[in-house]
Amino acid sequence: MSGEYIEDSAVDVSHTHEEKSSAFQKLVIVFNKVKHRLPSRDYWKPLFWSLGSIILALLVSAIMMTVMGYDAIMAFDYLIRGALDQPDRVLQYATPLILTGLSVALAFRCGLFNIGPEGQLLIGSMAAAILGYVVALPFLVHPLVCIGVAALAGGLWGFLPGLLRAYRGAHEVVTTMMLSYVAINFTQYLAGGPLKEQGEYAWISQTTRILDTSELAKIFGPYLHWGFAVAIVCVIGIDFLLKRTVLGYEMKAVGLNEEAAEYAGINSKRSMALALGISGALAGIGGAGEILGTHHRFLDGWSGGLGWDGITVAVLGNNSPWGVLGAAIFFGALRAGGNRMHQFAHVPIEIVGLIQGLVVIFVAAPRIIDWLGRQTIDSASWIKREPREGLPGIAVLVFNLFGLFLGIGISASLFATNPILGVMFSMVGIVSGLVSYRILSRQETALSLSIIPAIAWVDAMVLDILIGEAMFFNMGMVMVIVGLILSVVLWMMQALTVQPDGGEV
């Protein structure tokens, strides 16, 4: 859906340019046309959810990084710069993700959950790797043949669960997942057994290097190969398939309502098997692209979960082809930037996996984002309506939320060395959390409670100075002072608001 939004907003922009140069009447027509084409509110929601999930995931991971003792700001700085500096790297990482993401997205649009693109990708890449060195073909033809055969092989790996689902009712979530592991083991066997490259590197499980003729050339930079162009073609193709073809119409209809589709004379079994077949083929192409463009041979374990990431990409892209493209590039950027972050900020690369996981968890439940969105609007209107109560309310909320994470974080790092102090700080965190929850759920007593976390911070700091050698003196004192000031201000304000009330009575 968000893909369609992108398309429409592009139209929007071009029309606004036109507006200036044309006559007023034409302008009105154009404006109406734009207004007509602009999607409704519901259309924007998926984009809102995706962006919200990303922001939320980044926030949570920043907090976790801080708790673990890394400099989150520096890390994100390198992450962003790393992504912007090396677009070829970003797009190279994105290429297989676009295809595995498309694979999951297409199946999903047809009502099927393909969670086995990993296996389809591996089978496809193995087919491409074998064809890459076994047969000799001229330039250009060779890679295309490899990609074609990879698509067939991956397609077969998807078609089989499709058939099982259509004719035997075996649920595709289970069968694709299981077939994925069959593929992992099968390719591992091939790469480590019959097809293993002999000679100097015989201890590595890998096949012979593919011939030069079958390599995909680089588009620009040292990394980005023509596989990216293939991926873009696939995005356009799948978009077209879903929107403009009879087959796409039928597959979507089966996905949305199998029974109604059958009543309308659509062969639902054929549709399902085909949908999973095409889905598998896409993942297979993704595998072939990586072999022909980057690795040049099948190396055991080269994928490292690209297929799994396809699920992430599809979910974040809201299962629309253009959305998938955007999400894949985002994850590509995350990886490229992650490498840079790892090099210079010394934050482990695994943080990327963590962010990815968080994004998926948040995207899984759009209602979380909705709820937060509503809370934000609520708070905003609260400030607007009653600025005297709202503003300090928000301040207390921010203070306590920060206190929650800080307290828990400090206690986590203290538990091993000084358990008593660790318990103390976790208590502080819990108290802060409870107060923020009360503010979030709009309980009237919440604001007057803000004195409690402040006192808790005082206690914790006293203990810290006594038995913890004042390890967190600076940060703790800031919390103590801010907490005390906030509660004093609140108390004064309450006293001020109560008095006039009393006067009226």
Place this chain on the structure above:
Amino acid sequence: MQDIQTLVALTGWLLKATLMMSTPLVLAALGGLFSEKTGIVNIGLEGMMLIGAFSAVAATYFTDNPWLGVLAAVIAGGMLASIHAIVCVKYKGNQIVSGAGIILFAGGFTTLMLEVVWGVKGVSDSVTRLPNVVIEPISDIPILGVALGAQSPLVYIMLILVVVSWFVIYKTPFGLRIQAAGEDPSALDAAGVSVSSVRMIGVVLSGCLSGLGGAYLAISYASEFGKMMTVGRGFIALAALIFGNWTPFGCLIAGALFGFLDGLQFAISILPEFSFMLEYVNFIKMIPYVLVIVALAGIRKSVPPKAIGTPYEKEARG
């Protein structure tokens, strides 16, 4: 005579290996059972095992008491599962997507923490193992003695938990509610029981049991935490759950079968008697997955809970 002796020794040894390897699978499968019986798909078992394994090692490392490690694993698994529960039950999110997110999150988190706690990339420091329980009276019986005489306490706990799970699901009020939540939540709602809380408890239980399975891997089978050390056991547990037709004893049998295959691979890699199969280890690894596909496609007897995978919304029409 010597042949027979070798055979007896080998059988006993294989049985022991089977029990050892099936313990984490059965524990996680039981976990999956509690979640899926209440109607919530949990493909995140892998992640919950992983976090259990990590927490077990970390807690043992700091306290030097493996039993505290087990406790930490159960709690950590339950906590991760509660995220899944909140997403799926409270916010009615997509259960498969959430499960996939749980796996990714757990993988990233544990590897990250590995570096934070021990400052290493691959494998943590060694910690104290759970001491084996030696059952004197049976340790002299030929095959049984080897298999059951001296095992990790978690192996026995696993066997007990299978029976307990069966009892809870089929013989107690809570089990009846679990079944109702998975078959037709609206009936449970109409009977005046909160569907959300039953489902929440089911999912959290699944995390606790998977965490226990992870703890077994980390501080009983091994004595350290390694990056991604569960290597897909969560998925095999899921396979065992399906192959075992969503019943506790089915989970045990399927888990034992898959554990046997796992033990066989182990045997192949260390025993010379089996080394001729070394080349085909990958095919042995495939067997559980193929079996599940065949079972789903061929026998078609497996009946998942009817309401599985669908969030429960009160009907709002007139």
Place this chain on the structure above:
Amino acid sequence: MTLRIEEGEVHGLLGENGAGKSTLMNILYGLLSKDSGRIVIKGEEADLQSPQDAIVRGVGMVHQHFKLIPTLTVTENVILGLESTLKRLGAISRRASGLIKPFIRTDYKSAEEKIRRISEENGLIVDPQAKVADLSVGLQQRVEIIKTLYRDADILILDEPTSVLTPHEVDELFETLEAFRDSGKTIILITHKLREPMALCDRISVLRDGSLVGTVNRQDTSPEELAELMVGRPVVFRIEKAPASIGEAVLSVRELKVADSRGLTRVRGVSFEVHAGEIFGIAGVEGNGQTELVEAISGLRRPLGGHIFLSGQDIAGQNARSVREAGVSHIPEDRQKRGLVLGYNVRENMVLGKHHTDRFTSGPRGLLIDGDSILETSEKLVDDFSIKVGSLKGQVSTLSGGNQQKLIVARELAFGPKLVIAAQPTRGLDVGATEYIHNVLVTMRDAGGALLLVTADLDEVWSLADRIGVIFDGQLVAIKTPEETSMQELGLLMAGHGVDQSSQGVSN
């Protein structure tokens, strides 16, 4: 709205679909929460947050769609939510807090005894150990009633209890309910049928558009008055239609046998003909093979034996698409499940089933969809059939039930079908939409179309059909014209009573 229900009476709650009957009762049962107002039960104000609150106040509800779990036994279903644990554990069991109690062994034995006692006392004989899946619909309803009695309910709400029952089962149910009333229980009967409250209730309240129109005593009213209250204007029970000008046979079914998905033979040798310019009605209580018959004719189910001739050509065993291409249109019985793709917009639904024809495709071999042509057709059909849509791009799920059904009817009638199969075409629609669809169908007949009308609604088949075939247990037990027969006779035939048997059965 204010509604008073006296203790010990049978109170009918009458209204059309969507009038708010079920919503009202779900609030009373605590399944939905009220926006404002008060509920007073037995003189005590009740704040019903969950069904539990209603249950402890003695309210029990038998839902239209049973809240039973087929894989569990009768006992397990009855005690769900109110399980008692073993007394043997005595002290522990009694003192056990809510936390431990659910994990103590359930006491099935005494529960079974209690169920046996209840069922014997009330004449609701059911085997407590049977699996619910193995019980007939009538028995399942008994289980639902036992469920409420097990919870000591003295206020019983029954939501459309008769819609799935055979006339004989309805009689049994009514006898049971009368016995309940005599023993001092209060019963609220929700229905949209007119005859039932007249047969059983002491007082009848009529709802329309979410508000109470009036409460009447049974003695002071008539079905006609109730209907008028329900709809808000006088109702014509008969549709004006010209005599049929019957042409040649379009559909000819010969000795058709069809099995259901479980392999049971549900249609056992049915033969009939539908002619051009006639409406042939098939009347029967649901579950007597109608669904399978319709699916066989429309190509969705392969028949076991027999022939289906469409204008002389045998179409038995062909797939749904070729049957459609041969000129058969189908208005399915469940519009949301089988008639529409709810995730699609109005345009996309308007061509469902015709989307692959030359008219709506373009490009090589008709592989692409022709959006312009679809838009044009949709605009025309929306106009012709006066379907109220916000926008042609809007999701079809936002349309009202009547407009959804109109969309299906438009689609199925628009492309010149030889034969139209209409299964329960007006179920769940308000009176306006029903009348509209009836008129459209009659117009189609007058233009020489052949129509096969399958319905469980006796009034509908009586007023629409030119010939009526009564289906019972997979066989056509009679084919009559409305002039030859009476409603009463049809009712008896539907219940499986032969014509010669005396007229016991349907309470009128």
